[in-house]
Amino acid sequence: MTDKYAQLVNQGLGRNVARKLGLPQPAVLRRYKPGQPLITGPIVVQGDSAAADKLAAELLAWDLDVRRHAVPREKLGAIILVLDDVARPEDLEKPVLAAGASLRDLAPGARVLTVSRPASEADSPAAAAARQGVDGFLRSLAKELRAGATGNGILLSGDVEPTSPSALAAVRFFLSGRSAFVDGQFLTVSSTDGQLPDDFDRPLAGKVAVVTGAARGIGAEIARTLHRDGATLVLVDLPAAGDHLAAVANEVKGTALQLDISRDDAGQRIIEHAVQRHRRLGIMIHNAGITRDKLLANMDHARWSSVININIAAQLRINEALLASEHFGPAPRIVSVASTSGIAGNRGQTNYAASKGGVMGMVRATAPLLAASGGTINAVAPGFIETEMTERIPFALREIARRANSLQQGGKPSDVAEAISFLASGAAGGINGEVLRVCGQNMVGA
Structure with missing residues (x-):
């Protein structure tokens, strides 16, 4: 089934007319093709925790262009906010506003990810407020993104770290074109089980x-x-x-x-x-x-x-x-x-x-x-x-x-x-x- 309207407003005269009239202009989404790069453009990993450093190191091992700080006016492939250590709602301001300053530099089809921990009854009221605040922030941000960019979150339960196999697999899924129509969603990684495949283009080999x-x-x-x-x-x-x-x-x-x-x-x-x-x-x-x-x-x-x-x-x-x-x-x-x-x-x-x-x-x-x-x-x-x-x-x-x-x-x-x-x-x-x-x-x- 073809969305003829989307085709019309993404080319030539139709694009210009839609822009002038303020009509919706759905972007052509970046979808997965075997052998293609995981993502195009630098990935900025923001956050001051040890987990942020570890995640950045893992992404570097995938031969990705990883930055710990954004360079103004450089087109970005992704922003990852590691918020696993937020303890009060006030802790959100610095990383969130830093990410906001880079949103205009996102390339078409870019990705924004949060990596945080779920709120639970065992948390202090302040920690639970901060962690649940990530949920509202991410879902709202996803509605602001344009040009086929998406925003999603990964929640780490218990002692799961961002470098556990399934956390890394979720990062890879959300960064890739496989998640083109997944937006404003959270996935919880509840254990350290799982094993990354030898070939990321054939993860089900032998099954x-x-x-x-x-x-x-x-x-x-x-x-x-x-x-x-x-x-x-x-x-x-x-x-x-x-x-x-x-x-x-x-x-x-x-x-x-x-x-x-x-x-x-x-x-x-x-x-x-x-x-x-x-x-x-x-x-x-x-x-x-x-x-x-x-x-x-x-x-x-x-x-x-x-x-x-x-x-x-x-x-x-x-x-x-x-x-x-x-x-x-x-x-x-x-x-x-x-x-x-x-x-x-x-x-x-x-x-x-x-x-x-x-x-x-x-x-x-x-x-x-x-x-x-x-x-x-x-x-x-x-x-x-x-x-x-x-x-x-x-x-x-x-x-x-x-x-x-x-x-x-x-x-x-x-x-x-x-x-x-x-x-x-x-x-x-x-x-x-x-x-x-x-x-x-x-x-x-x-």
């Missing part, structure tokens, strides 16, 4: 991954992205989608399994197929889902039960089988596709929002069960993504949804796939029970 709902749309794009990143794939979809499923499976050199995931034995059949064809299974991507929209006053049993069964009950049954299987692992990964509808709600989607809210609850409760084996489970919550489904939205509503986020455009299926691939990687082993929104910083229902 076997299952993707449900893989015949079309976001599911097919997830399959392509995981294949590009090195995974061997088992693709699952309904028998009715068999031809499309086979085509995608052939494209990514994977195997196809025609299966209704709502069957009681779906989990066991997925495990048996993966073991028979590939001898192992390490990654489960729950993408399959349906909508049966209706105002609640007009909702019936068929619409409600079918959405709940496919979107959440099936995942619960499959996860139960995976957790009981000796073939799932080691250090397994589960990633589920949720939705911003499950966070903010959406008119006419009480069933869908309940199911996607259920996915997020499931993720939080399953996380401790997987942690014991070094595994993780996380969710990705897309906002407005350019798909066949959103193409059916009436024109006016579709345009409002597209422009009502900080990046003033819809995301692409590849944006969802990039976030999933990151969370499925070995490097993300310290990120568990999280929900990452891929929505351009909005909560429009998917």
Whole structure:
């Protein structure tokens, strides 16, 4: 699906007209391509703590141009504010205003990151205020950035340091084009688990991954992205989608399994197929889902039960089988596709929002069960993504949804796939029970 308006205002006469009339001018986002530089331009690491020095040293080891202080009028690729040691709200002023002085020097598609610690009941009131203040600051700053730049935050729990594997992996994800449509979001790194890959362009090499709902749309794009990143794939979809499923499976050199995931034995059949064809299974991507929209006053049993069964009950049954299987692992990964509808709600989607809210609850409760084996489970919550489904939205509503986020455009299926691939990687082993929104910083229902 093409955003023709965005194309128009980014070239020639259309650009000039939009500028004169004050119309939205969504930028062309910097998206990931294998082999490209992680980021273009210097990275300024700001902060006076020892953690800031350590993070700067790690980034230098990646052959990045790292500065501890900005040079006026030099185009910057990124600003990283290390705020792990703030103890009072007053501590925010110096680093925040220093960053503000460099915002006009950000290059198109630049990144702003905060690295801080989450507020907790164990903190002093002043420390909790300062740490929670980072949240409000970052989300507001993200709304001020322009030209495709984004702002996101990394929260370090307990004794996790910015140089732990998953913290570094999160820094790399947010700096790269993989996070193009992730804006105004925080990821919590809760443990020191995880291992950075030998090849950052193939972080899933040697892994076997299952993707449900893989015949079309976001599911097919997830399959392509995981294949590009090195995974061997088992693709699952309904028998009715068999031809499309086979085509995608052939494209990514994977195997196809025609299966209704709502069957009681779906989990066991997925495990048996993966073991028979590939001898192992390490990654489960729950993408399959349906909508049966209706105002609640007009909702019936068929619409409600079918959405709940496919979107959440099936995942619960499959996860139960995976957790009981000796073939799932080691250090397994589960990633589920949720939705911003499950966070903010959406008119006419009480069933869908309940199911996607259920996915997020499931993720939080399953996380401790997987942690014991070094595994993780996380969710990705897309906002407005350019798909066949959103193409059916009436024109006016579709345009409002597209422009009502900080990046003033819809995301692409590849944006969802990039976030999933990151969370499925070995490097993300310290990120568990999280929900990452891929929505351009909005909560429009998917």
